[in-house]
Amino acid sequence: xxxxxxxxxxxxxxxxxxxxxxxxxxxxxxxxxxxxxxxxxxxxxxxxxxxxxxxxxxxxxxxxxxxxxxxxxxxxxxxxxxxxxxxxxxxxxxxxxxxxxxxxxxxxxxxxxxxxxxxxxxxxxxxxxxxxxxxxxxxxxxxxxxxxxxxxxxxxxxxxxxxxxxxxxxxxxxxxxxxxxxxxxxxxxxxxxxxxxxxxxxxxxxxxxxxxxxxxxxxxxxxxxxxxxxxxxxxxxxxxxxxxxxxxxxxxxxxxxxxxxxxxxxxxxxxxxxxxxxxxxxxxxxxxxxxxxxxxxxxxxxxxxxxxxxxxxxxxxxxxxxxxxxxxxxxxxxxxxxxxxxxxxxxxxxxxxxxxxxxxxxxxxxxxxxxxxxxxxxxxxxxxxxxxxxxxxxxxxxxxxxxxxxxxxxxxxxxxxxxxxxxxxxxxxxxxxxxxxxxxxxxxxxxxxxxxxxxxxxxxxxxxxxxxxxxxxxxxxxxxxxxxxxxxxxxxxxxxxxxxxxxxxxxxxxxxxxxxxxxxxxx
Amino acid sequence: xxxxxxxxxxxxxxxxxxxxxxxxxxxxxxxxxxxxxxxxxxxxxxxxxxxxxxxxxxxxxxxxxxxxxxxxxxxxxxxxxxxxxxxxxxxxxxxxxxxxxxxxxxxxxxxxxxxxxxxxxxxxxxxxxxxxxxxxxxxxxxxxxxxxxxxxxxxxxxxxxxxxxxxxxxxxxxxxxxxxxxxxxxxxxxxxxxxxxxxxxxxxxxxxxxxxxxxxxxxxxxxxxxxxxxxxxxxxxxxxxxxxxxxxxxxxxxxxxxxxxxxxxxxxxxxxxxxxxxxxxxxxxxxxxxxxxxxxxxxxxxxxxxxxxxxxx
Numbered sequence: 001x002x003x004x005x006x007x008x009x010x011x012x013x014x015x016x017x018x019x020x021x022x023x024x025x026x027x028x029x030x031x032x033x034x035x036x037x038x039x040x041x042x043x044x045x046x047x048x049x050x051x052x053x054x055x056x057x058x059x060x061x062x063x064x065x066x067x068x069x070x071x072x073x074x075x076x077x078x079x080x081x082x083x084x085x086x087x088x089x090x091x092x093x094x095x096x097x098x099x100x101x102x103x104x105x106x107x108x109x110x111x112x113x114x115x116x117x118x119x120x121x122x123x124x125x126x127x128x129x130x131x132x133x134x135x136x137x138x139x140x141x142x143x144x145x146x147x148x149x150x151x152x153x154x155x156x157x158x159x160x161x162x163x164x165x166x167x168x169x170x171x172x173x174x175x176x177x178x179x180x181x182x183x184x185x186x187x188x189x190x191x192x193x194x195x196x197x198x199x200x201x202x203x204x205x206x207x208x209x210x211x212x213x214x215x216x217x218x219x220x221x222x223x224x225x226x227x228x229x230x231x232x233x234x235x236x237x238x239x240x241x242x243x244x245x246x247x248x249x250x251x252x253x254x255x256x257x258x259x260x261x262x263x264x265x266x267x268x269x270x271x272x273x274x275x276x277x278x279x280x281x282x283x284x285x286x287x288x289x290x291x292x293x294x295x296x297x298x299x300x301x302x303x304x305x306x307x308x309x310x311x312x313x314x315x316x317x318x319x320x321x322x323x324x325x326x327x328x329x330x331x332x333x334x335x336x337x338x339x340x341x342x343x344x345x346x347x348x349x350x351x352x353x354x355x356x357x358x359x360x361x362x363x364x365x366x367x368x369x370x371x372x373x374x375x376x377x378x379x380x381x382x383x384x385x386x387x388x389x390x391x392x393x394x395x396x397x398x399x400x401x402x403x404x405x406x407x408x409x410x411x412x413x414x415x416x417x418x419x420x421x422x423x424x425x426x427x428x429x430x431x432x433x434x435x436x437x438x439x440x441x442x443x444x445x446x447x448x449x450x451x452x453x454x455x456x457x458x459x460x461x462x463x464x465x466x467x468x469x470x471x472x473x474x475x476x477x478x479x480x481x482x483x484x485x486x487x488x489x490x491x492x493x494x495x496x497x498x499x500x501x502x503x504x505x506x507x508x509x510x511x512x513x514x515x516x517x518x519x520x521x522x523x
Numbered sequence: 524x525x526x527x528x529x530x531x532x533x534x535x536x537x538x539x540x541x542x543x544x545x546x547x548x549x550x551x552x553x554x555x556x557x558x559x560x561x562x563x564x565x566x567x568x569x570x571x572x573x574x575x576x577x578x579x580x581x582x583x584x585x586x587x588x589x590x591x592x593x594x595x596x597x598x599x600x601x602x603x604x605x606x607x608x609x610x611x612x613x614x615x616x617x618x619x620x621x622x623x624x625x626x627x628x629x630x631x632x633x634x635x636x637x638x639x640x641x642x643x644x645x646x647x648x649x650x651x652x653x654x655x656x657x658x659x660x661x662x663x664x665x666x667x668x669x670x671x672x673x674x675x676x677x678x679x680x681x682x683x684x685x686x687x688x689x690x691x692x693x694x695x696x697x698x699x700x701x702x703x704x705x706x707x708x709x710x711x712x713x714x715x716x717x718x719x720x721x722x723x724x725x726x727x728x729x730x731x732x733x734x735x736x737x738x739x740x741x742x743x744x745x746x747x748x749x750x751x752x753x754x755x756x757x758x759x760x761x762x763x764x765x766x767x768x769x770x771x772x773x774x775x776x777x778x779x780x781x782x783x784x785x786x787x788x789x790x791x792x793x794x795x796x797x798x799x800x801x802x803x804x805x806x807x808x809x810x811x812x813x814x815x816x817x818x819x820x821x822x823x824x825x826x827x828x829x830x831x832x833x834x835x836x
Contacts, residue, residue, distance in 0.1 A: 087742065089739075095740045103736075106832060107759075107831060108752070117741045121742060
């Protein structure tokens, strides 16, 4: 095993709370060879992130390694002194994180933040440090590296920050790089670039990479071997082909089946979508709508300036149709949805709807529902505002609705704070349906969820839509999810609709270069 | 630079508004100084004559202008009670208040910043409970009681100073400053406790953030992470809080001045309010308001240097 760089033997990690040990990772064993890219996939709570944090010695104070070995080039990281471990970090084992927005210190320029890695490890020639940082910036594909050196994190885009993070991790040419969901927070086109950069680093410097992700598509594209984790244990491991082509375990099969993917459907007939009859009345018509924010300058004399986010957008949604809007962050898709619901006033253009006050389901089920309330009281609220039903009738209706969104049992009196993300999103959907509205705006309703949960929610949305002949405006950055659900799609970029058409037109015969670029970036 | 210009203009405008409001407020209060100084026996003619003499019959805006011009020159009128220029009265008391303020601010910073850091370090250990106890004790203890306690321990028992001594800065500066340390402690203790608590929670919040994890992943030591990364971020919210303390302390501490027999601004204000000596009250209100506004201005400017994101907005 002279080729092995890291060997994890029977690792048990957990958290100690109230003197009680709660296991998170229970007895995992795996290894990674020199120059290999190993993927670890699993849903939230599977222990994949805790494993990587244990290797990096970054566990929170209540994290505890109960037993096991972490053999890095033959010596056990767990028995080393703190100082020995510290010297290994960045020098031999480095890590990049999910959130490039928050992973850098906001009040220090990015150049010095990378440079301090050199100082911390007492590299020779302090005079050369800056030069080394700049050449590393160039290496990770940052244009104008000298200017980037003097920039603060907030002045850079998400993709650029992730490149800075990679530069920081790679500057001492570590033997092992741990990448914890490094592309999850990024747009598809940027994601593709970052993955290519990681691959390039792997080839150029022979760095082994542990790539942690919930996104099976990305793992398939990048990794040589993959480990599937569930509930703190390894369910299955093998080469990419073994896992993706002939998975042995039930869980792996389930995970693979849950992944929404246009590629999966490619062989199927293209005309699967329901043909819309021309006569179907429109439930929503958006005509030449422009939305902007007024930005007030600071101080008493701060000038008001208008920043246009959505520029002259037109489309309509027919009854019983699911209309998707895809676009990268900053494309204006969320602002447009807020204008439609009436949360933001639109500057010009017309929005006409069959019924007033459409309901909306938001992206983050953790922050969009008041955690201090019970499910019953949240769901009763729209009925109280409507003022039509008596108390008992309201309760009956809420319970009926809960059952419909798949929350059977005594959920009425339960507290929101105790629910999982998927359950919360079900509550949010129930809330949107409470007043029998036919049109619902869904703003990235599944992006914060695990794949299997995501799959359940998408199925629920589809079932409800068919049962009640609902219309959805579905906003997402995830082209695979949109493919799975939507009948017609509009592609937005920089506040305008670049292209719109039926699903198959957009995915199989895109006319615009930007649409093609998006479709090609799908993994 | 543009930012600084804008801030300065805002500062001047706010100051003008505050001075005008201060002036108007004392216009609205019934019973002017003319009536007061002549007493209830005065004939209406006498009052009228004095009003004329004091310029009370001119239009409000003209008088505001006159008052403002005089105030800029340091002339706040004459105190009814002391029959002395208000400017002089304030000037006499300023050394006491300023010395007390500067000493207590120094004490606050010197104690609170290290305490904030050390107590976060000792989190999750038994010491945490002890720290909490002292922080809450410090916040809860009334300054006058603390003053009495200090007088009793250091003055009467240990005899390190003589309580109630009347000293002046110009005659014996070192003696004066030494004496002032004791009241400064009385003023500073609650502030230290509050600021430690505030800084502590700010540091704690920062320690949970992603960039701290990044800093550790680079191989940073605890020291490095705390002083290079966390502290600067943690101090950002504390600065606003600190500026409030500074403004408050410079306005004079009535209770502590009373306990230690110090002729400071706080006592002057209380006496003046009791005597309806409006020119003094007016001047001190103006001083406090100007101080608060100025501190806010300084904070705004400081923010720009500490937090680069402020400039971007």
